[in-house]
Amino acid sequence: MIKIIRVRDYDDMSRKAANIIAAQVVLNPESKLGLATGSSPVGTYKNLIAANEAGDVDFSHVVTYNLDEYRGLPRTNDQSYYYFMNENLFDHVNIDKANTHVPNGENPDADDECATYEAAVRALGGMDLQLLGLGRNGHIGFNEPADDFAATTHCVDLTESTIEANKRFFASADDVPRQAYTMGIGTIMCAKKILVVVSGADKAEALKAAVYGPVTPQLPASILQFHQDVTIVADEAALSLCPEA
Ligand code: GLP
Secondary structure, three states, X not given: OEEEEEEOOHHHHHHHHHHHHHHHHHHOOOOEEEEOOOOOOHHHHHHHHHHHHOOOOOOOOOEEEEOEEEOOOOOOOOOOHHHHHHHHOHHHOOOOHXXXXXXXXXOOOHHHHXXXXXXXXXXXXXXXXXXXOOOOOOOEOOEOOOOOOOOOOEEEEOOHHHHHHHHHHOXXXXXXXXXXXXXXXXXXXXXXXXXXEEOOHHHHHHHHHHHHOOOOOOOHHHHHHHOOOEEEEEEOOOOOXXXXX
């Protein structure tokens, strides 16, 4: 079931999403959190840092698994998701770094990396709460539109549209890695709760299709319609094509 929380703008979205995550951690201090990168969750992380500083949320027993990582990008590269997570969250809260996990994009053996990561997530029984952003083409993690829903963590070829969307973070489109390791749709769907943050008019089509369109691997986020506990926090611009929501 999908619950939509309509908010004013990015800041409003970020506060509300952070409050939901904070509540999760307060209720279960040993929560397993699935985390996301991209511009959508940055504000959420800022609010979580503030909540941690204020003493409202304690990350010391929290375990995290990130969705995805570019293949072949060194962890020291400021565009790696490993770097991103330290920069935007882990370095600023009282989390034990040993409890944080991002697929290792530096492992050239894709089968080994993906199998190891998948086994670790499954051993925990999936995430207690999985945070997601939404790609402009409806991707979640790096599960791009495809003929099938990928069950497990795997190596993907990024689509031109994703390379185009993500080139803003690199010197040029040529510098964007062509492959990534990502949790599969099956891995994501194992989460007990899923929280999606969506902001901006450029997400409106994908959001409408994800919530109201047919469930199809051509729009990977549409699978969320089959999950029992999904909350989407989306702003007016992102919901501009969903007036009823
Ligand atoms: C990236 C990430 C996704 C993210 C999406 C949207 O490619 N792999 O996890 O949700 O694209 O990014 P943004 O939030 O910057 O729009």
